[in-house]
Structures are given as C-alpha cells and as structure tokens.
Amino acid sequence: MTASPDARLSVLSSLAEIDRQDWDACANPGWPSARPFGEDPSAFLKAFHGQAATSSAPDPLESVSQKPAYNPFVSYDFLHALEESGAATGRTGWQARHLVLDGADGKPAGIVPCYQKTHSMGEYVFDQGWADAYERAGGRYYPKLQVSVPFTPATGPRLLARADAPAGTREILAAGLLELCRQLSTSSIHATFLNDTDADLLDDSGFLARMDQQFHFINEGYRDFDDFLEALASRKRKAIRRERREALADGITIEHLTGAAITERDWDAFFDFYMDTGARKWGRPYLNRRFFSLLGERMADRVLLIVAKRDGVPIAGALNMIGSDALYGRYWGASEDVPFLHFEVCYHQAVDWAIAHGLPRVEAGAQGDHKLARGYRPIVTRSAHWIADRGLRRAVADYLGREREAVAADHEFLDEHTPFKADT
Secondary structure, three states: OOOOOOOOOOEEEOOOHHHHHHHHHHHHOOOOOOOOOOOOOOHHHHHOOOOOOOOOOOOHHHHHHHOOOOOOOHOOHHHHHHOOOOOOOHHHOOEOEEEEEEEOOOOOOEEEEEEOOOOOOOOOOHHHHHHHHHHHHOOOOEEEEEEEEOOOOOOOOOEEEOOOOOOOOHHHHHHHHHHHHHHOOOEEEEEEEEEEHHHHHHHOOOOEEEEEEEEEOOOOOOOOHHHOOOEHHHHHHHHHHHHHHHOOOEEEEEEEOOOOHHHHHHHHHHHHHHHHHHHOOOOOOOOOOOHHHHHHHHHHHHHHEEEEEEEEEEEEEEEEEEEEOOOEEEEEEEEEOOOOOHHHHHHHHHHHHHHHHOOEEEEOOOOOOHHHHHHHHHEEEEEEEEEEOOHHHHHHHHHHHHHHHHHHHHHHHHHHHOEEEEOO
C-alpha cells in the first residue's frame, strides 16, 4: 500500500514478521534493544539517570530532559508477549495490522502499532454508544482500527519513528492509517492515550479530538514520602498516615520484587489475584497466565511487583511497569479484604518507590477519583478518532465537542480541590 508516491508502507499481521531491534529502534529511539539491563532494574534506571538507583535519588525534573523517554508498553517485548501468549490475537478480536514505513536503507523508519478490532473491549476509551447508534441506523461499525497498546490505558507514543527518520515520517504514517482504513473497509480509526505530539498531528490530519482524565502522582523533587506528605494539607496528611498504619496492622508486610527476585511462584500468586479482580470487574479477564511468564522472562528489569504478605503468605499484589520517566501501575488483586490495603499497595508504595528512584511521576491507571485524596493530580488524556461515514462523523463530532467542555470543567474543579496546601 502507498500513502504518497514515495512512501513504501507495509502491514504486518504479527510482530514475528519484523526484527525486534528494528521495531524498538522506532518505538524507543535512543535505547538499546538487546535486553541490555539483564534482570537488574537498578541498571535500567542507571542508564536513564546516569547513576545507581540505590544512591540518593536524582532530580526527576532534571532527569527528564537529559535522555529520550523509554516507554515499556510500545516495546517489542511487551507487545509480542501479548501476541505470543494469545491474549491479543485475531481469536480475541485483536488482529494485528501494524503499519510499517520503510526507510531508504530498507529498514523501518516509522511504525504504528495497530489492530483490526471486532469489538470495543479492553480499550478504556469507550465508543460502544457510537457503535450501537450506527448499527441501529443500518451501518456496520465493526471491524474498526485501533491504534493502541491492548488493555493498557497509559499515555505514550503511537506514531513511532526512528531517531534518524526523515522529516515527515509521522505525517506519512498518519496518511497511511487513512489509506489502511479505506483498503480494509473499516468504519473508523481510534488512536488512544496519545502523547501531545501525536495528538496534535492527528488533530491537524482531520481526526476528531477527544479528552478524558486520569490521576497521576507528580514528583516535585521530594526527598522521601514524608517530604511529600508535608506538601499536603494537615487533615489529608493525617488521614494518609492513619490509613497506612491500619493497612499494615496485624502483621502484614510489604515486599518490592524486581528482576530475578520474581519467581514463577510469585507469578502464580499474582495471577490468582488478577483473575479474582478481573472476574469481578470485567466478567472475563483479558490476560492469561502465559503472558505473565513471558513478561517476567523478557522484561524482568522493567517490572515492579509489590506484594503484601501475612505470615509469609501473599495476600495481595500490584503489578507496575517501569519506564524512564514514570512508574505505571497496571493490575491489582487480593485474597483478603483488608481495609486500606488497596491504597497502600497500589498508591502509597508506588509513590514511595518512585521518589526513592527519582521517577518524575506515577500513573495509576484509568479512572478513580479516590486517588485525588492520596496526592494524585488530575491529568488530561487525549485520543483521536477518524470516522469514515460522514453522518456518523458529524454526530460524533458534535458529541465530542460537548464532552470536551464537560471534561475541561471537571478537570478545573478537581484541580482546585487537590489535597495540597494552598501555597503548594
């Protein structure tokens, strides 16, 4: 397929069709692809910060500007684990349609992680109402194209380009998406959890803009957790200290597991937690046990597993992925209902770890106004949508205009009601 006379675009139906280093050169330019950090997360963070992770924490604001960002979710290892495990394949409604633009040297200069979807599950940006309205009017909404990381509501790059890619590469990728939509006769393209650079480009390319919000912890260079608490109003500070004490009462202990410290027994325990939470929230969890083994095998140095134990027996756990500028909280589960343990394992421990390792922020996943009281701030997230049918496009554009106004008003309200002191 071609999006311009000089562009050489191809479509992959599996990540097995591309070399791992070629993918990662576009996904995380400036970062080596040969699993250079072994199973030691401190080596990964040292590569980013330029010093050992166990030393005094570097200034997170200074660190961000020093190196290109590393996002674990767009890496070959993460996406291939989803595919190889069977979690994200054509059988589960996630057929790979990855768009690749070849450079003059024959190697990929740009890539878009893209899937042909037969449903709208596992996306966290909801369009089922659009699908229902279109199909009641006689249209066919599925299949559609989804530009995203399956089951992962984390902002990151989507129009991936090599560091030495020629000017205009990302614009060609955007045009290629439109051509792919036409050739496959899909109803629409949905690019979700975009960074600002990609969102702006797709807006300029005629995509419809959508906004939502999440809650992130922002590390303002805190020395430790107590230093962070000092930035909060007294009542909120006392409430967090109280719930941390109560969460760890009755002999509950917390362990941080990374790298080789994570064993298959740990993954067994965590998978049981994950299945319990997934069954209660979604009816059918998206990931399978094989995925977690592959994650531990290939990305151990970029995994932080926070485990709560009673008498040495795991009773709760939270899975986090480590990026160069963020700790990403992804999944949680527990075998016991312990007051405040969810907040401790998912939020407070993540903040503790991020401060100690100089990470600028913690992204704790989708939704959750309760995170605000724990020092997480409202952050706008962005997505972009292309609708082929003009009638549906007009209706969706009208809806999104009103939705953006509502999200902006809610964001302003929440931003004025954070638990921080007035002078912070």
